[in-house]
Amino acid sequence: MGGKTKQAPRTKNNAKPSSSSRTAELLGSSTPIFVGFSAQTDGGGLVPFAPGFASAEQMPDSFDAAISPQTQIILRKLSKKDPMTKKKALQELHELIEQSDVEVLKNILPLWPKYYLNLASDPEHTVRELTQTVLQLLMAKCKKAMAPYLKLLVPVWLGSRFDTYAPAASIASQSFRDTFAGNANRTREVCMHCQVEILEYATRNLTFHTAATLSIGKSLTPEESEQKYQRVIISSLKLLSFFIGQTAQTEELSQVREGLGTLVAHQKFWSFAKHKVPPIKAAWFECIYHILQSVALLDVITPQKTQLTTLCFQFIDDADPVVAPHIWGCVLLLQNNYEDWFVPLNIRKTLLPKLSSLLHNGFNRNAQAICPNLLPFLSKVTPASLQDLDIYDFYQRFFDDMKLAVTKKFDPPLAKSDCIVIHNAYFECLRFLLQLINNNKEREKKEEEFSTNLLDNNVLEPIGWLLKSDSAHVKIFFQHSSALVAFWDRQINNRLDNGGLYAKMLNQFWTRIFELVTQDLSAEKVNEQLLGHVLLLVQDLHMANPSLESPSVKFVEEPVGKMEKSEPTTPVKKAQEAAAFIQKELKQLVIKLVRICLDKANISGSGTSTSRYIEQIRTLTKMFNDAAFYKSLTDDGDLRSALNKFVSLLGQLSCDASESVIEIVFEILPLLETAQRFEYIENTLMKLPQHGVQNLLLHRLLSYPLCTEPAVRQMLSSPETCAMIARIAEEVVVDNDREKLNLLHKCFFQTDTGDILINANTVDKILLSMCGPLEQPVLDDAVEVCGSFIAQIMPVICSNNNSSLHVRQQIFLKLFKFSLDHRPEDYLSEDTLWEITTCWQDGLSSKDIEIDDDMLKCCAGIVEELANSVELKPETLDGMAEAMAKFVICSTENIEDEKKRLERIDETISALLESPLKTPDQVQQFENHCVLLEALQGSVTAGVTFENACLLRDEILPLIQRSTLNFSTIYKLVYQFPPPQVTNDPEDELTEDYCDPNADVLKEWNEPLIAELLQCIRVAGTAECWLETSDLPSVTEELVLFLSEKVQSFMGNSSDLVSIVKERLQQAAVQQSSVIDCRLLSYFRFCRQYAAFEESASILLHEDLSENLVTQGALKTYVIALQFLLPKLSQKAITLSSAIMRTEPPEIWVKAAVFHALLLNNFEGDVNEQTDRNIIVSAVQFMTSIGEKQASQKELLHYNVEIQRQPYESVINTVEFIKLLTEVLKRFPYELSIKNWDAIRIGLSSWVLSVSKSIAQYKDPKTSLFVAAVYQLFAALIEFIRSEKQKSSTELLKNMIDEWDSLFAKEVNVVLFKSFYVLTHETSVQPGFQACYEALLERIIPAIERLDYSFVYSFCKSNSNITLDHLCNFLFKQLYSFQHSVRLSAVHSLRQLTPHFVADDIELNEKQSESLDASPMISKWHFLNRFEDYLTRYDGLIRKYLEEFTFKLSELDDLEPIDRHNALSYLLLWDCIINACAKSPVALRAVYTNWLNDNKYEENFLHFLFRAMPVDILKNHGAKVHSNGVYKELTWTQQKDRQLPLERYVCHLYTEVLRKLPAVVRRWWNTTQSRQKNFIDNLTTNYVSSLICSEELKAIANRKEKHENMQVTVHSSTREVLAVYAIDEARMELVITLAPNYPLGAVKVECGKQIGGRASSRNVGMQLTIFLTHQNGTIYDGLTMWKNNLDKKFEGVEECYVCYTVIHQDTCQLPKLTCKTCKKKFHGPCLYKWFTTSSKSTCPICRNVF
Secondary structure, three states: OOOOOOOOOOOOOOOOOOHHHHHHHHHHHHOOOOOOOOOOOOOOOOOOOEOOEOOOOOOOOOOOOOOOHHHHHHHHHHOOOOHHHHHHHHHHHHHHHHHOOHHHHOOOOOOHHHHHHHHOOOOOHHHHHHHHHHHHHHHHHHHHHHHHHHHHHHHHHHHHOOOOOHHHHHHHHHHHHHHOOOOHHHHHHHHHHOHHHHHHHHHHHHHOOOOOHHHOOOOOOHHHHHHHHHHHHHHHHHHHHHHHHHHOOOOOOHHHHHHHHHHHHOHHHHHHHHOOOHHHHHHHHHHHHHHHHOOOOHHHHHHHHHHHHHHHHHOOOOOOOOOHHHHHHHHHHHHHHOOOOOOOOOHHHHHHHHHHHHHHOHHHHOHHHHHHHHHHHHHOOOOHHHOOOOHHHHHHHHHHHHHHHHHOOOOOOOOHHHHHHHHHHHHHHHHHHHHHHHHOOOOOHHHHHHHHHHHHHHHHHHHHHHHOOOOOOHHHHHHHHHHHHHHHHHHHHOOOOHHHHHHHHHHHHHHHHHHHHHHHHOOOOOOHHHHHHHHHHHHHHHOOOOOEOOOOOOOOOOOOOOOOEOOOOOOOOOHHHOOHHHHOHHHHHHHHHHHHHHHHHHHHOOOHHHHHHHHHHHHHHOOOOOHHHHHOOOOOOOHHHHHHHHHOOHHHOOHHHHHHHHHHHHHHHHHOOHHHHHHHHHHOHHHOOOHHHHHHHHHHHOOOOHHHOHHHHHHHOOHHHHHHHHHHHHHHHHHOOHHHHHHHHHHOOOOOOOOOOOOHHHHHHHHHHHOHHHHOOOOOHHHHHHHHHHHHHHHHHHHOOOOOHHHHHHHHHHHHHHHHHOOOEOOEOHHHHHHHHHHHHHHHHOOOOOOOHHHHHHHHHHHHHHHOOOOOOHHHHHHHHHHHHHHHHHHHOOOOOHHHHHHHHHHHHHHHHOOOOOOHHHHHHHHHHHHHHHHHHOOOOOOOOOOOOOOOHHHHHHHHHHHHHHHHHHHHHHOOOOOOOOOOOHHHOOOOOOOOOOOOOOOOOOHHHHHHHHHHHHHHHHHHHHHHHOOOOHHHHHHHHHHHHHHHHHHOOOOHHHHHHHHHHHHHHHOOOOHHHHHHHHHHHHOHHHHOOHHHHHHHHHHHHHHHHHHHOOHHHHHHHHHHHHHHOOOOOOOOOOHHHHOOOOOHHHHHHHHHHHHHHHOOOOOOOHHHHHHHHHHHHHHHHHHHHHHHOOOOOOOOOOHHHOOHHHHHHHHHHHHHHHHHHHHOHHHOOHHHHHHHHHHHHHHHHHHHHHHHHOOOHHHHHHHHHHHHHHHHHHHHHHHHHOOOOOHHHHHHHHHHHHHHHHHHHHHHHHHHHHHHOOOOOOHHHHHHHHHHHHHHHHHHOOOOHHHHHHHHHHOOOOOHHHHHHHHHHHOOOOOHHHHHHHHHHHHHHHHHHHHHHHHHHHHHHOOOOOHHHHHHHOHHHHHHHHHHHHHHHHHHHHHOOOOOHHHHHHOOOOOHHHHHHHHHHHHHHHHHHHHOOHHHHHHHHHHHHHHOHHHHHHHHHHHHOOHHHHHOOOOOOOOHHHHOOOOHHHHOOOOOOHHHHHHHHHHHHHHHOHHHHHHHHHOOOHHHHHHHHHHHHHHHHHHHHHHHHHHHHOOOOOOOOEEEEEEOOOOEEEEEEEEOOEEEEEEEEOOOOOOOOOOEEEEOOOOOHHHHHHHHHHHHHHHHHHOOOOHHHHHHHHHHHHHHHHOOOOOOOOOOOOOOOOOOOOOOEEOOOOOOEEOHHHHHHHHHHHOOOEOOOOOOEO
16 A cells, blocks of 8 residues: 555664765765865865864765774764764763773774864764763873874864863863873973964864854754854864963974964954954953963064054953953053053043943952952053043042942942952052152152042042941941051151151041041931941051052063052051051040040930940950050049949949940059059949949959959958859859859869858858759759759868858758759759769768768658659669768768778668668568469469458559669679789789779678568569569569669679578578568579579579479479479470479479479470370379369368368369369360369369359459469360360260250359359459459459350349349440450450340341331330440540541641540440441341431441541541551451550441441431541542452352352452342343442442343342442342342242332341232331321222221
């Protein structure tokens, strides 16, 4: 069809050029390209413009065979037009050069210059950059091999250094430097070697080429061509500048002169001077500048001098910052090189207007480039050069114009650097001109008048204007004016003032300045700006430096205007540079100014204006401070009058201003006689009432050298001064002012005698004030300040009794308490705390503070007070212990008698450690409490009798805290540090500064100390039990672990005290009087004897204990110790051959506990040996023997007895036996004989009776242990029976299970439930027993969850004491329990009971569905009615949470935390309701949900679910930002986790209610407001819908049972369910599509082929849609109902003539009610609805009475 014939694809590495290239080749060979009239036809290209340079387009057609094909391809790509192709080719060439050696590269060197010429000027800047990179690498690798091609490369190479693209230019410059080693001589040699090529390259570019000729054959736009041309022109001009600069000093320049002469003679070259592109213009003038600068090349430009001069001065006012510096450089060189430079110019018309315009406009914001040239320019302006213009007129015009640049306001303002340069130039020119006039000894009067007018108009007049202006030039102008005046002053002093010109001008300057300053300041209201400017002028005059402040100007031939200058800096006045006028005119001016300011300050009164004047006065007085100066400030002319004048101002000044006045006053005071000076201070200054002034005066008096004067010491001791210092101390505590604090520090300056500047009474007041923050409950920065201050001054005040003893003791106690009570925090640094602690320790060590009995009692009271405070962290207790240990050592170290010292140490330790928080009775009760907790858990046997285990948690924590504090204190006093290791390293040798850490360790210990140590260790062991059995707060847990670690560390110490403690512990354990004593034996593994064996320590300890204790007959001790050690022992550490197994203890529990431990230690591993069966056999034999004994001793195992009345040890025997039965039943049930099973069944049925009789006495320890053991045995038995029923079993076990079910099960289940009911129903638990009670419940609840609730339900149904109402109320109340396991047990119980309640409701519902009158009855008596009271109660609790959340995002940040306990109880209640609805059939579920809807219970519930969801999800409800894992279903195990977050359970519950009661949620959602509706819709769509849809569709797909006549297919990706009902040859299809927000959104039901036609199709679709929308069933439930409907219909069942369905969608019943007249059948609910809506009782069909 005319399609294009396909060609073979190009092959990779094709060496042939492309078609377009071949076409170009053919065209090039036949048709020459002409350039101008000099082209030739034989070459077919451009004529070379220099030897070796061909046209950029003349690329080689063929390559040397030595060049590889790959390289040829790269080189051909370089001549392509596409920039990307060229870039890739250059990159490939770069890689090729890197990988190739020099010999290979030599083949391409002849070709490279042609490519380089073409690519170096490429329009694409990245191509140019890569080209320079390739050249750099090529030059680096080939080096000398490039020499033959240097002349071809250098012109373009040097031109590329000035590429407008900086990276390309930088690479070219760097490669040139690298190649020629950066050597100036080498560079000059290269330039001379290639001079002809460089000049011809530049000349041809500048005179021949145009934008068109440079781009022949290129597909460039006009803009690109022009840019390329401009770039070549700029680089060519800069290349010439560089070339001339490098070769200017060379002797042989004939070829250069010839080449430049040809260029300069070409008219096109001059056209670039007026080019519109500034960089080209700048490059041209730069080139001319280099020619003019070279003397040897000056002849080249001389013929064009006139044209050049006109051009340069024509552009003298050029505003471009790039062009202007080069133009002015050329102007100066023209002036310097040609004396007749002015001849071609018309000065009046050409130069002056442009110069004036330039000066008026602030040098066109180009001051930094132009201003340095003004002075050399002005120096070359002579009368002859101005033609007919008077030179002084020119000068006047010049300075008047420049004055505008100095004082004029520009918009936007000039840069600061520009201002500085303009001022430098202005004053340089001004000084130069005046110096020129002064040096002229034959000057005329006119010239002097000109000088004075110049001073008046151009210096003084601007000063007068600037004093009142806000100009930015003020400071710079004043500095330069001052420097000018100082210069004149120096010239006068050096006698260089010819004819008194400078003196005359100096006199004129000062006269005018006096007039300006005094006139302006005499006004009634003085502007603050004016005052500041006057002060600035005076300061500049005072610091005037006569040297100029700009760099000198030099020319090549002769220096002109050579003056030394420096950059303006902060002036530093040297003595020899000080101007003479400073002590004359300036001093008089300052006196005048000070007097004016003083008068203004007195008139102004108080306020900011007065302070402003004082600030200026202080600045002025710093210039002069001699007596004559101060005397001149008043009319009286004496110093006292001056003092009074300044002091009179103090009452009305601010703090800063007052400080300035005080400084002035104390500058004047030394000028008085000594007696007068101190008399004035005491009688005048110290009487001033202002606090700020008093502070300043005290600061002066307390500072050196005044503080050393006796008169000052006497003043500081006066009562008035004491009151001042005390006031300052009080203020420091409040405002934390550093200045006041420094003043207080100065008070404690010590003299040579050790005395301080203030008396003891003042010291006491300071100390008491500064101690205040240390006792305040609110802590801030004042604590650190005051604490550090006291710590620093305490050694001073204690050394010479500079304070009272009582106050020192008070301070000591406060510091001691502070050290105990505080640790480094934000408000307290570690250094400050160390200072405070060290302070009181040093006081004790130096005997400045002595601890008598009263002081010791106070210290002990402090310790007790702090130890009894709120919860203390371990680090706090450790710090307190450290301080107490230091207190013991420091308070006794100065007692020389060793015996008395030890006695005093014992007394001190006893006083500090004694506490009512830790008595032996409390410790014993704590032991009982923890032993019961651990025994209830089953890990240990409570083998020692005790009657009471009650103890409040609030009593436990103080006991542990105090024990930790006491033990840590003793630990720090007795712990032996290991000796330092001796090494050969000389750096490790002990020096004189070495401090032995054991120097203060106690070497002798009395009995009370050892007893205290043992008691603390008992508490530590008990606390470990408490930690293992209780869920403790993290702070308490840290405290217990800290105490335990301390004990472990102590037991591993080398002190002899450890051996004593170890022996005492072993003795106590052997006595078998305490379970905890046995536990403490496990601490022995930390002793050095065992610790070295690390993990094997417990095994070795067990072996030693086994041998020693069994030998001594302490079997109980061994067994209990074994139980504690068991978790740490390796498997099979206990065997049948162990020593204990060879004994026959009289107590059953000992042997039972041993067997229990034996089983645990030998059967926890994965693999068992054959010999392990012997252990099982032995255990079973033991159990059998005990069972046989029971037959003869009826009371042996406590069948059906009241436990509380039985002996303690006999009950423990039974408990341990039951525990052994439980363990064997769990592990080896198949090893039990029929005797053993009988013992278990009969025993359990008897023990539950004992439980029933004893449950009320659960507070009795042995009773609670017995109850827990029985319930655990029941749980193990039921678990085994249930698992055994799921599999085939032996005949023995089948019979056993059958007998259990028929004879024992009902009674045992009911009795255990009744006992649990008694134990937990309305039980008042003693607070101290609450922990044990909860532990007991934890052990019972697993058994409660395994009860058979069918027995419980039937029992309660027929029982009058515990009815079903009682049962439900009991379980509902348990949902509110504070114990999580009890709550979940209640939920489990309700779930187990729900099927029984539902069954009754089903029966009631079926009975009433057949009766019209009784239809509403079920709604009042169903299962959910029992929840009503509790739902109502909880609604009140949660309502406050609902009110604060109305589904607005702005509310989410302000929500109050939800009470977890109340919320969880409410949610658990609803969990049970949802479960009840889910377990009920469709008919009953409709009744339940209608009841919920009628009472609107679901509204608050669903609202609360959203209120309690995670805030992050609520904030991002509109998009799925977070994972939806939080909405996944929770397992029962997860729900039982007490750490389960409330938010997680809420999300689970929302998914559950959507899954099981979708219609309830849907109905609520449809009735909500639009904002709430959208919120719920978005959240459900993004997080929940996908989970429910996937679950529902998966459940349908995995449904195992198949329906006859119906097939169901699931399409998960489209959320569709396809159902096909087929009977015979007829088919009916339904497609159910789930909405994106399912189940909120209604499902879409589409009907396919139908059996009954279109009407039937619509009917079926509507029925199913209604069911799925309004019924709380699954999709499969709906399909089942649809299928059943069709089944009944085809079976011939008649439809209900109200709903037109066979099966009712609510009750799932067939039509049963028949009209007696027409014989039509109806559903009961349908007929009831018909009667109520029509208000008639007639048949819907025949209208007769029904």
